[in-house]
Amino acid sequence: MPEIRYYEAVQRALAEEMARDERVFILGEDVGLVGGTFRATEGLMAEFGARRVRDTPIAEAAIIGVAIGAAMTGLRPVAELMTLNFGIVAMDQIINHASKARYMFGGQVNLPMVIRAPAGGGTQKGAQHSHSIESWFVNAPGIRVVLPSTPYDLKGLLKTAIRCEDPVLFIEHEMLYNMKGEVPDEEYLLPFGVADIKRPGRDVTIVTWSRMVHEALRAAEILANEGIEAEVVDVRTLDPLDRDTILSSVLRTRRAVIAEEGWRKVGVGAEISSQIQEALFYELEAPVQRVAAADVPTPYASNLEKLALPDAQRIVDAVLKI
Amino acid sequence: MPEIRYYEAVQRALAEEMARDERVFILGEDVGLVGGTFRATEGLMAEFGARRVRDTPIAEAAIIGVAIGAAMTGLRPVAELMTLNFGIVAMDQIINHASKARYMFGGQVNLPMVIRAPAGGGTQKGAQHSHSIESWFVNAPGIRVVLPSTPYDLKGLLKTAIRCEDPVLFIEHEMLYNMKGEVPDEEYLLPFGVADIKRPGRDVTIVTWSRMVHEALRAAEILANEGIEAEVVDVRTLDPLDRDTILSSVLRTRRAVIAEEGWRKVGVGAEISSQIQEALFYELEAPVQRVAAADVPTPYASNLEKLALPDAQRIVDAVLKI
Amino acid sequence: MPIAAADQVNMYRKMVLIRRFEEGVAEAYADGFIGGFTHLYIGQEAVATGAISALNHDDYVIGTYRVHAHALCRETPPRALMAELYGRSTGVCKGKGGSMHFFDASRYFLGGYGIVGGNLPIGVGAALSMHMQQQDRVVMNFFGDGASNQGVFHEALNMAKLWNLGVIFVCENNFYGIGTDVRTSSSFNEIHKKAQGYGIPGHVVNGMDVVAVREKCEELVKFSRQGGGPVLLEARCYRYQGHSMTDAGKYRSVAEAELWRKRDPIPRLAKSMLEAGIVDRARLEAIQQEANAVVEEAMQFAEASPRPAPEALYEDLYVEGPLA
Amino acid sequence: MPIAAADQVNMYRKMVLIRRFEEGVAEAYADGFIGGFTHLYIGQEAVATGAISALNHDDYVIGTYRVHAHALCRETPPRALMAELYGRSTGVCKGKGGSMHFFDASRYFLGGYGIVGGNLPIGVGAALSMHMQQQDRVVMNFFGDGASNQGVFHEALNMAKLWNLGVIFVCENNFYGIGTDVRTSSSFNEIHKKAQGYGIPGHVVNGMDVVAVREKCEELVKFSRQGGGPVLLEARCYRYQGHSMTDAGKYRSVAEAELWRKRDPIPRLAKSMLEAGIVDRARLEAIQQEANAVVEEAMQFAEASPRPAPEALYEDLYVEGPLA
Numbered sequence A, B: 001m002p003e004i005r006y007y008e009a010v011q012r013a014l015a016e017e018m019a020r021d022e023r024v025f026i027l028g029e030d031v032g033l034v035g036g037t038f039r040a041t042e043g044l045m046a047e048f049g050a051r052r053v054r055d056t057p058i059a060e061a062a063i064i065g066v067a068i069g070a071a072m073t074g075l076r077p078v079a080e081l082m083t084l085n086f087g088i089v090a091m092d093q094i095i096n097h098a099s100k101a102r103y104m105f106g107g108q109v110n111l112p113m114v115i116r117a118p119a120g121g122g123t124q125k126g127a128q129h130s131h132s133i134e135s136w137f138v139n140a141p142g143i144r145v146v147l148p149s150t151p152y153d154l155k156g157l158l159k160t161a162i163r164c165e166d167p168v169l170f171i172e173h174e175m176l177y178n179m180k181g182e183v184p185d186e187e188y189l190l191p192f193g194v195a196d197i198k199r200p201g202r203d204v205t206i207v208t209w210s211r212m213v214h215e216a217l218r219a220a221e222i223l224a225n226e227g228i229e230a231e232v233v234d235v236r237t238l239d240p241l242d243r244d245t246i247l248s249s250v251l252r253t254r255r256a257v258i259a260e261e262g263w264r265k266v267g268v269g270a271e272i273s274s275q276i277q278e279a280l281f282y283e284l285e286a287p288v289q290r291v292a293a294a295d296v297p298t299p300y301a302s303n304l305e306k307l308a309l310p311d312a313q314r315i316v317d318a319v320l321k322i
Numbered sequence C, D: 001m002p003i004a005a006a007d008q009v010n011m012y013r014k015m016v017l018i019r020r021f022e023e024g025v026a027e028a029y030a031d032g033f034i035g036g037f038t039h040l041y042i043g044q045e046a047v048a049t050g051a052i053s054a055l056n057h058d059d060y061v062i063g064t065y066r067v068h069a070h071a072l073c074r075e076t077p078p079r080a081l082m083a084e085l086y087g088r089s090t091g092v093c094k095g096k097g098g099s100m101h102f103f104d105a106s107r108y109f110l111g112g113y114g115i116v117g118g119n120l121p122i123g124v125g126a127a128l129s130m131h132m133q134q135q136d137r138v139v140m141n142f143f144g145d146g147a148s149n150q151g152v153f154h155e156a157l158n159m160a161k162l163w164n165l166g167v168i169f170v171c172e173n174n175f176y177g178i179g180t181d182v183r184t185s186s187s188f189n190e191i192h193k194k195a196q197g198y199g200i201p202g203h204v205v206n207g208m209d210v211v212a213v214r215e216k217c218e219e220l221v222k223f224s225r226q227g228g229g230p231v232l233l234e235a236r237c238y239r240y241q242g243h244s245m246t247d248a249g250k251y252r253s254v255a256e257a258e259l260w261r262k263r264d265p266i267p268r269l270a271k272s273m274l275e276a277g278i279v280d281r282a283r284l285e286a287i288q289q290e291a292n293a294v295v296e297e298a299m300q301f302a303e304a305s306p307r308p309a310p311e312a313l314y315e316d317l318y319v320e321g322p323l324a
Ligand SMILES: Cc1ncc(C[n+]2csc(CCOP(=O)(O)OP(=O)(O)O)c2C)c(N)n1
Pocket: B029, B058, B060, B082, B086, B089, C066, C114, C115, C116, C117, C143, C144, C145, C146, C147, C148, C172, C174, C176, C177, C178, C243
C-alpha cells in the first residue's frame, strides 16, 4: 500500500469529500492562500476556489457560529481552528450552541459540521498552546469527539465525520502531521465508536488514543522484552466510545492502564477507568492505572515539558505496578 | 445561632472583606444598581460606592480579563459572572490566562481574584442555562474551585477565597440562594481543602458537594430507615480536594457513592471514583458508584428535567446496589 | 412606498395577538404552568411585527431569548408555542426548548438563543449559506442593546461585511440590558452608529411605530437582497414588564415608563387606521376578540397536552442510524 | 516637542540591540537551542522603541507573543531573556514561559500572551487598577492588525472608554496576520478608525520612523495621563521575517518586502542623526559593536545556564502557605 503523511491524509479526505459533495466547504484562518499552518488544506483553494475554501479573520467564535448557521441551512461546513487552543475562545459556540441545538430544538435541525483542530504538546509551545482538553468536550453531550492516531485512521474517520449529521470535533495531533502510514488509494470509511486493537496481547490492556497510541506501542515493545504481552486498544473516537471492545479486552487481560496526553485530574482516563471498574470490579486483578500529564500548565523548558507529558516509559512503569 | 440565607451569606462575606481591605472590589453585570440577579450584592453599592461596586457591560471575557489585570497590579477583584453559563464565553480568559499566568511567568505574579458564579439546574432554565461544569475547571490546573452547600460554609469559604492569593472560581448553586442556615455573627474563615462530614455513618460513604449535599442527606435519612448508616462527605472545595478525609471515610465504610449534579461522562465523580479505587482497590467491598446527570443537554419540560438530574432517590438506589 | 391597508390591518392583528399571547403567558406563569426564564415582549410589538412582515416567507429569522413575538410573526401556531412553554410534547420543540428556545424549521425560524449575542454569528452563517447556494434569501438577525457590547457582535458584523452577506441586523434597543442602562454599558450608545466601524450602513427607527418599522425594513431588505450586503437597524422601543417574569424592574422610573406607554404601538396604529377609514371600532374590537379566543384556545390546548414521554429524555441528541 | 539628541541616540541603540538580539535568536533557533513558537520583531523595531520610550519607568506595558523587543525596551537584561528562550532556570520566567511569555514584574512589564487579543482586557484591568488607586500611571497595550477582529478587542475598547481609563492601545499594523492580508480579514481596515466606534481618538503614525512614533506617543501618553482616557495608535510597519521561525512567509511578494526594507528604521535614524551632527560613523559603529557584544554574551550566558531542576515542575502553580 502507498504511504502518505498524516497531513496529506487530511488533504485527501477533504478533497475527496468536496469533490463528492458540493455542500462541503472549508473555513478558517489561513486555510486558503497559506494552505493551513500544518499544510492540511494545501492545494484545496486552487482546486475548489475561494468560495469553498474561505480564509477568515481571527475570530473563532464567529467561525464556529457561522459554521453552525451554514450547517442549519443546507451546507456541510468543515471549520478549522488553527489549533484547539484557540477553540477555547469559541467554547460557547461549540458547547452551548453547536452541541445543544439539535436537542433543545426538539430534533428539528441537524448540524452536519466538522470542527478540525490540531492539538497537543510536546514541542515546547508553552502553557497556552499545548492543550489536550478533549475531556471538556466528552463531558458535554451533543458533539462527537474523534482523535485519529494514524494517516489511515485519519482519512477514514475524517470522511465519516464530514458525512456525519451531527457536529464532530476532529482533533489532529500536531506532532503526528509528518508521520507516514499506509493509506489505500481506494475510498474507504471508518465507523465512529469502533476501537482498533493496534497490538494484541493477553497480559494487560492499554487503552489510549491520538499520539499516546504510539507511546503505548513503544511501551508494549519494551514490555514484550520482559515477557509481558500488552494489548493496545486505540479507541479512536471518545464520543461515541467503544465500551464493548475495551471491556472485552480487559475481561481477557484482567489488568488495564489508560494513557492520555491530557491532564490527569478529571481527564478522559478517569471516565474510562471508572467505567472499567464499575463493569469489571470483580474480574480485575489490580486497580486500573492512569498515565497522563502532570497537573500543571505545560512548561516551556524542554526538560520540564518532558517531565510533564506522559511517555512510553511512564506507561511501562504503570503496567509493572500491576 | 442566628439564621441567614445563602445569598445573605454572600452579602455579608463581601461586605466584611470590603470593609477590611480597601483593595477588594466587585465588578459584574447588574451587581451594583440592581444588587445582583440573586440579590447577592444587594446594598453593597450603597455601602461602598460605585467605584468599588462596578456595573459592567455584557462582556464576560473582558470582565475576567479586567479582573486579571487588576489582580496583577495591586487590587483584589471579585468578578461576578451573572451565571456560570456565561463564563463559557470567558473560558479563554479564565483557563488560558487566569489559571496559567502565575506558572508560565515563573511565579513572578500572584492573581488574588475571585470569580463568583451562580450555577446549576433544577428550575427549568433549559439547555443553555443549567450548567454544572466544575469538571472543566478542576481539569485545568491553576484555579481553585469552591462549591459551598450551606450559608455557613459559603460565608467562611468566600472570605477565604477573597484572601487567597490564587484565582478562585466560587460556584454558588442557584437553588440554594434562599436556603436558611445558622451563621455566627463573629468572624470566621473556613480553610480550602478540608471536607466537612455533614453526617457520620459506618456503612457507606457518599462523597458530594453543592446542592447534591442536601439530596445526599435526604438519601441518608431514607437509608437510615432501612438500617443503613450513610456517611455524607461534603468536599466543599474540588481544588484543592481533601483526599485524606474521603479515603479514610471509605476505608471505614468500604463502600462509596459519588453524587454530583453535572453530567456523568468525565464528571468530577469519575476522578474521585478513580482515586478511591486506585488507593483502596483491595479494601473496597464493591465498585464505587457514580450518581450524576443524564448525558443530555438539560431539557426544559419539568418532568424531563427531573429525570435528567440526580436526586435523593437515585442516590439511595446506587447505595442499595452495593 | 406606503403600506397597504390590508397589511396595516394584518400588522395590527399581529400586534394584538402578541400582546394577548404575552398576557396569557404571564397568567400561566403565575399559575405555575410555565417555569424557568420567561421574557415578555409587551411594549416592543411593533419591532418584530414591522420588521418580519417585510420579509418573504422563506427568508430566515433568528433571535434571542425574547422571541415569542418573532415566532408568532413567522406564523408558528400559538398553540404549539404555548404548549412549548407548558413543557408539553405538542410544543414546537417537543417541550425541550422552553421560552428561550423556540425554533420552527418549517417556517425558516432559526430559533431563540439564551446566550447574549450567541445568535449573531449563526445568523451570519445562514446568510453565507444563502450566498453560497446562490439564493437571494436574507437573514433577519435580532439582538438587544446590551448584546452590542459582546465580542461576538463585533466578529459577526465584521464577517458579514467582509463577505457582503444579506443580513439585516435588527437591534431591539429598549435602552436596558436587564437593569443596566445602555448609557452605562456602551461607550458609544447610539447603536446604529456602531455599524459605521465596519462600513455597514446603520439606520435608526421609532420602534413604537409599526408602520415606520415596516417601511424602513422593506427598504433595507430590498437593499440587502439586491446584493447591498449587511445593514443594521436600531429600533428604539421599551419593554413594559420586567426583564423576565422574575424581575420587578425597579431600576426604571415610573415617569419613564409612563412616557413610553403613551407611545404604545397598538393604539397608535388603531388611531391612524381609524382616521384613514381603514377600519372602524367594531373591526378593532373583533380583532381583539379573535386574539383573546386564539390565546384562550392555545392555553387550553397546552394544558390538555401530554408531557413528554420519559423516553424523550435521550431522543433528539444525535441523529440515529449508522455513521458510515 | 522635538526629541533630544541623547534620546535619539538611546533609541538608535535600542533598535540596534533589538535587531541584533533577534538575529541571535534566529541563529540559536537554527542551532536547536530555542524551540517552540518564536516570533521575531525585525523590521518593526521603531514601534516598540519609540512607543515605550515615551513612558515613565513605572507605567505598564503589556503585549502579545511577539514581545522580545518590548521586554528589551523595558530594560530587562538581554541575558535573562535569552536564557528564557533557551529554557534555562536563569531565564526571566525561570524557563517556564518561553518566547511568547516574557514577563518582568520588577520593570512593570505585564507580559506576553499567546492568544490573539488576550492581553487587551488585561491591560485595561491594569489601567482600572491605577485609576482606582488614584495613580496617573498609564498602560501601553500592544496588539496586531489581525487582533482587531477578535471579539475581546471590542469589549476591551468599550470598557476602557466607558471608564475613561489611561490605556494607550498601540496597534502594530504590519498588514498581515500570519498569511492573511489585513484587507481580507477586516471589513474596515484602517484600524485607527475602528476607535471611533467607541468614541476613542484614533491616530496613525509611520511605524518605520522611530522619531515620529516617539513624538506621537509622548503626545498620547500625556493626553491619557492627564485623564483624557484611552487612545488608539495605529503604527504602520512591516515584519521582514516570516510570522514565526517556522513560517517562510511565501504569501508576500518580494517587491513588497523590498519596498519596506527601503524604509528600514535603523538606517533612517542613522542618516538623520548623521545629518544633524548628533553622531558620527564611528559612534554608530561602536553602538553596533556594543549590541553584538551584549547579544553574544547573552547567548553564552544562556547556553552556560542550568536547565530548571525537576522540582520546578510543580513550583509556581499556586502560592504556598496556609489559605485560612
Ligand atoms: C453572555 C451572556 N451574559 C449574560 C447573560 C444574562 N442576560 C440575559 S438577558 C441579559 C440582558 C440583555 O440585554 P439586551 O441585549 O439589551 O436585550 P433585552 O433583554 O433588553 O431584550 C443578560 C445580561 C446572558 N444570557 N448571556
